Amino acid sequence: xxxxxxxxxxxxxxxxxxxxxxxxxxxxxxxxxxxxxxxxxxxxxxxxxxxxxxxxxxxxxxxxxxxxxxxxxxxxxxxxxxxxxxxxxxxxxxxxxxxxxxxxxxxxxxxxxxxxxxxxxxxxxxxxxxxxxxxxxxxxxxx
Amino acid sequence: xxxxxxxxxxxxxxxxxxxxxxxxxxxxxxxxxxxxxxxxxxxxxxxxxxxxxxxxxxxxxxxxxxxxxxxxxxxxxxxxxxxxxxxxxxxxxxxxxxxxxxxxxxxxxxxxxxxxxxxxxxxxxxxxxxxxxxxxxxxxxxx
Numbered sequence: 001x002x003x004x005x006x007x008x009x010x011x012x013x014x015x016x017x018x019x020x021x022x023x024x025x026x027x028x029x030x031x032x033x034x035x036x037x038x039x040x041x042x043x044x045x046x047x048x049x050x051x052x053x054x055x056x057x058x059x060x061x062x063x064x065x066x067x068x069x070x071x072x073x074x075x076x077x078x079x080x081x082x083x084x085x086x087x088x089x090x091x092x093x094x095x096x097x098x099x100x101x102x103x104x105x106x107x108x109x110x111x112x113x114x115x116x117x118x119x120x121x122x123x124x125x126x127x128x129x130x131x132x133x134x135x136x137x138x139x140x141x142x143x
Numbered sequence: 144x145x146x147x148x149x150x151x152x153x154x155x156x157x158x159x160x161x162x163x164x165x166x167x168x169x170x171x172x173x174x175x176x177x178x179x180x181x182x183x184x185x186x187x188x189x190x191x192x193x194x195x196x197x198x199x200x201x202x203x204x205x206x207x208x209x210x211x212x213x214x215x216x217x218x219x220x221x222x223x224x225x226x227x228x229x230x231x232x233x234x235x236x237x238x239x240x241x242x243x244x245x246x247x248x249x250x251x252x253x254x255x256x257x258x259x260x261x262x263x264x265x266x267x268x269x270x271x272x273x274x275x276x277x278x279x280x281x282x283x284x285x286x
Contacts, residue, residue, distance in 0.1 A: 061209075063241055063248065063267050064208050064211075064247075064267075065209065067209075068207075069207035078231060103205075105206065105207050112262065116262070119255065119270065120223065124272065125204050125267065127262065129265040132265050
């Protein structure tokens with residue numbers, strides 16, 4: 001059970017985030033570690049699903065999206081319970097599409113035909129493939 | 144000749160930017176009006192091509208990209224002379240693609256096949272279609 005939790009430093013190393021980012025996202029309520037003993041100020045532990053949330057934040061920011069979009073993406077996936085899901089059939093591939101009517105990016109399941117239709121109309125498509133994002137974590141994950 | 148220049152207020156209204164954004168981008172050297180008589184502090188005029196630059200900034204930020212990517216996109220188009228071009232055959236449609244090797248978004252000419260290949264690999268594609276972006280300006284443009 002214990003090895004399913006990671007210190008801030010481990011979580012930062014695994015995901016390529018900085019400790020400062022982790023702290024900022026804790027303060028903003030974007031990724032909040034389950035175990036956070038504020039008594040010592042150092043006992044912050046991230047669960048596996050929270051490390052996944054960090055990885056998605058890092059991915060979104062890394063491809064040039066702003067903080068609000070990145071945080072909304074993590075929230076959207078979290079609300080669907082997708083970080084906690086152990087169901088192997090749960091969808092893994094999503095995309096952010098520009099919904100002209102709503103005037104914002106919407107997170108939907110990845111569909112290459114639908115993506116292509118958006119592109120042909122000159123509308124952005126940003127894939128958010130959890131399987132790929134997690135795969136980059138997997139090596140350090142085993143430690 | 145005179146009607147080819149616009150005050151900050153006009154430029155902001157035409158593009159949907161705020162005056163504060165215009166000021167920030169002037170300070171950062173992203174979109175710097177040609178005529179800027181600092182003597183009075185109020186005589187800031189944007190040429191047509193600079194209004195186009197503002198419109199591209201607004202588009203990029205509007206679809207969720209961060210400031211650095213938006214500014215780099217405007218700079219890339221500016222370096223190619225695409226805002227000043229009166230050549231009707233000059234390319235109008237571009238896209239930001241995620242270049243995995245370089246680890247950053249690259250601005251290239253829009254190509255739907257190439258875009259599709261990126262998407263199928265789970266890599267973001269953000270169309271930057273100048274003709275569409277300018278079209279949204281056109282109504283106020285005539286004034």
